[in-house]
Amino acid sequence: MADTNEFRHLLRKLRTERGMSQDALGAEVHISGSQIGHYESGRSVPVDDMAERLEQALGAGGELRSAADRSRGEAVAPWLRSWADNEGRAIALRTFEHSVIPGLLQTESYARAIIGVGEHTPEQIEEAVRIRLARQATVLDRPDPAILTAIIGEGALCPRGAIMKAQLEHLVDLGCRPNVHVRVVPFSAGLHPGMAGTFAVATLPDGTTVVYLDALGEGVVGSHVRDVRHAVVTWESVNARALPCDMSRDLILKAIDNHDSRVA
Incomplete structure (x- = not known):
């Protein structure tokens, strides 16, 4: 840096x-x-x-x-940077997704399918996929990768066509990396504050905390004390309900087995 x-x-x-x-x-x-x-x-x-x-x-x-x-x-102030720039500089990232796999952990096929749900031209979809893969490389494949903790709602593991098995296997593989922690909030956890929306928290090299709040696909980057406090408090609530990494891995493997049984 x-x-x-x-x-x-x-x-x-x-x-x-x-x-x-x-x-x-x-x-x-x-x-x-x-x-x-x-x-x-x-x-x-x-x-x-x-x-x-x-x-x-x-x-x-x-x-x-x-x-x-x-x-x-x-x-440049962190909140004036793009979120991708903050991701690329972060020493630690915490992200929560309730219904889909987080962008940093998506396979190319899954990313293309998710992005394609919106009203985009084929060219726009391909450009968005390219940008997403580039973000992944910047965060996960740099010489000093950030510690990435991704918490995912169990609903995100449900079957979504042929691309889902490869995506789940990709999650398992990434979770084997020492800097990547994949955890799942099971259905049994019931209602929780994280269900209100997607968010991410980045810790930058100088200790600054920046948050990303999703609003209908238009993400907002902020470092205001109120935004950071809300995101961190919500994270702690979600974190308390998430399964440990090993149990989360078992749940993902079970989802893979269920996918195979549906196909058989």
């Missing part, structure tokens, strides 16, 4: 190595020395053209401009 201090430390290092004062460097790129001070204190990050001018003045060989790009990205 990019260090939000990376640019400012590098700028100060390069400037001092070249024996330049803040005023001297500022004069070189036509800004004040105090603005250079703002960059070095982390109060601001230069825009592209200024980063390029600093790059040329210090002869950084692309290093300084790249650091500025990364630091600008880190400076």
Whole structure:
């Protein structure tokens, strides 16, 4: 993950190595020395053209401009990022789905079928599937994958055509990964707060908590204390009703057996 201090430390290092004062460097790129001070204190990050001018003045060989790009990205507030961006940065993800398999755990065929339920053209469906698979790769296949805990309502395991067996087997396989915990809320748990809607909670590298609340397919990203509190309290309620991972795996395997018996 990019260090939000990376640019400012590098700028100060390069400037001092070249024996330049803040005023001297500022004069070189036509800004004040105090603005250079703002960059070095982390109060601001230069825009592209200024980063390029600093790059040329210090002869950084692309290093300084790249650091500025990364630091600008880190400076964006989490709730202004797309949810996929927050997923890709998260160190821990908690997600709940009552009636379908969570997107990060879907097979390509299952994703295509679920997305295809809406009013989409074939081209839009394929693009949405491509994006979903890319999100999965970013979260699950990166060198430092997030700890992903997915809680699923038992209703999501019910037979839904030929694609379902492969999807359930995929769930079992993913659940064998050390960073993926798949748990099921059984029908016997009865009514619970999670039935009100889909949501996800991401913990970012700096400890910030961001939530994703689904509203008729139009997800909302938020980090307001009220939203986070509601999502975390709901998660704890759902978590208390979910089966442990091993019992959840047994329930998924039973669903696979039931699928086979229906086909036979």
